Amino acid sequence: MMTTTSIAPAAAAAEGASRGKTPRRRGRMKSFYPSWFFIPAVALYVVFFAVPTFASFYFAFTRWDLFTAVPIGFDNFVQFFQDPQLLNGFIHTFEYGFATSAVKVVLGFAIALLLTGPIFARGYLRAIIFFPVLLSTIGVGIMWKSLLDPFHGVVNAALGFLHLPQPGWFTDPHLALVTIMGVDVWKGVGIATLIFMAGIVAIPSEYFEAAKVDGASGWKILRTITIPLTRPATATVITLSLIGGLRSFDLVQAITNGGPGFTSEVITSVIYKEYQAGYFGLSTAGNVVLFIVVTAIMVPLTAYLNRRSVEL
């Protein structure tokens, strides 16, 4: 069918979208490159991505100590779900993912509003908020671990100077996970701000001028123009931060390693520990579960968010 020009599929897609249907892209697309061009990429992809992915679905059903793999059916999955740490890790993962995502949306939007407004040293402030994003996560974890050290850290020293309570940020069982979430927000809010700024700047200024002429208050402009028209940006921020939050691992590892006890354990750190313990089959099963759970949350969510943005 569509083999003559490469514009045809795009045109068909545009047409399909305008009729509210998904386009059919099943036809053989013409490539601009000879097929041997792709061989190195295909080889690398097969060796490093396709083979491990399919192998992991096999090893998830075995008892594997790197020397031998004995097939044991669904035992790994049964065991994984009987693990007392697992439920705990699951709950923490959801708390972590949803809480950090929500805070990043609210805070990122607020800061973006500020930084798109007429303020002093705007370029400098924009750079500052984005800097943490550029840092290595492990580096950020180690830095905050020493800043927040309950006895020798700068933060508690400052609080002590002001005669305020000095909490055991990552040593208090009730506070450890919240502390990590806070550091995650500090590190990640810059990217949310950036996306929101792009969204806000893209709103045509005529809308604001018209609203001003009609005598709308600042609050009303925010509610009826800025928030609805930045919905695509919001969808992007939610998707990115939620995926990031659900598979968060490096900060937990760097700051508390799941402790004290198991109070800041998330599902990825549980899986990592099972790998460390030499339960290779079991941890592979854990990764398969994580893959399924994240997909089950993200596919409908993304579909929902994108549908809303199309309706606008």
Place this chain on the structure above:
Amino acid sequence: MFIRRTATRAIAIAGAAALVGLALSGCTPSSGGGSGDASQITFLAGGNDPVAIKTAKDLVAGFEKKYPKINVKVNTRPAGTDGDNIIKTKLSTGTMEDVFFYNSGSLFQALHPERTMVDLSSQPWVKTLSNDFKQTVSVGKKVYGAPFGSTFDGGVMYNKKVYAKLGLSVPDTWADFISNSQKIKAAGGITPVLASYGDTWTAQLFVLADFANVSAQDPEWASKYTANKAKYVDPPALAGFQDTADVFKLGLMNKDYASLTNVNALKLLATGKAAQYPMITVTIGNLAQSNPEAVNDIGYFANPTANGNSHATVWEAGGAYIPKTTTGGKLSAAEKFLAFLNSPAGCDIQNKASAPAGPYATTNCKVPADAPALIADEQKYQDAGKTGLALEFISPVKGPNLSQITVQVGSGISTAAQGAALYDQDVKKQAQQLNLPGWN
């Protein structure tokens, strides 16, 4: 034109195939020639901390002096569970160094030595080994490892100056230990019992070092445990968890227990700011580096028990092994390296590189006269026959989460009984992974 295109295509395919081949084969070790010793072998040190690296380099320097034709290249690895995985990966992919240091006991057994390592039973130094050590590096009748480092004990390390100043004597029962600790607390300014949960492994000590006492009360406990017939929730094994909970409940610990690290805790013990530290005596090596003047102020006593008669828990020396992938000239060079390790010259180097923490597993090695004073305290338990091997040397069963569980118990997040029950569950998972009889 057509021919040229086909040729390019062929080259591209060949290139891609070569790339894949390269990626798959990785760096397969090439074995040396058949006759004579190889000119170069590789050696994987027992960690990447300063003491491990210095020991490895000093040993290699001494060895190269004796055998100038053999050059030994030192590689390092992380310690702990990450190191375990690197060892397993290297062995299963055939990329292990020609000689490597690793734990003896159950961690050694998990490497499937009969499939992955060279049988060393016929080496001359095997005759000099203690029977306890020989068991921990053997499968059946075959010996696979040479000892590296000294044996050491687990229990309580204490500052003798603080004890002398407050007129305290070494406790034998748990009640004595607690009353000593309360006197230290009352004296003010000195931490009675150090806890350093900043390094979570240190939280396990009351449980692990109490094992000789468990064995003393029930000599069959370890084999029952391996067979799924004895549990930590029941006495006598529960005592270790109760001890961990007790010192927290009675407020005998330092207030920065949750973030203090092992190295800093040892400094507090050395300087007399703290009096007692449940620890393994091998850490005296670190203390000798940070506070050399205080080494002989530190003493040792076994974990106290409810009714006295406390026994010292002994950890065996680590092992040095040769993988099956080392053959020919490299094998004979590697064997010479192990022999050097257990010769008097090799022992001198070990003694100088890090302070020994107990007697050696080979009669070729002698503890020097200026060894840390706490070795004499350990020797008293040996002489009285009041010792027992740590559980990890007599049972393959050890759950990976004990350190986190004992942190929970030791910081009041869960009770001793809850912690013990959680650990029994943790152990069950590991035993099932090992496919041990009686657990499925």
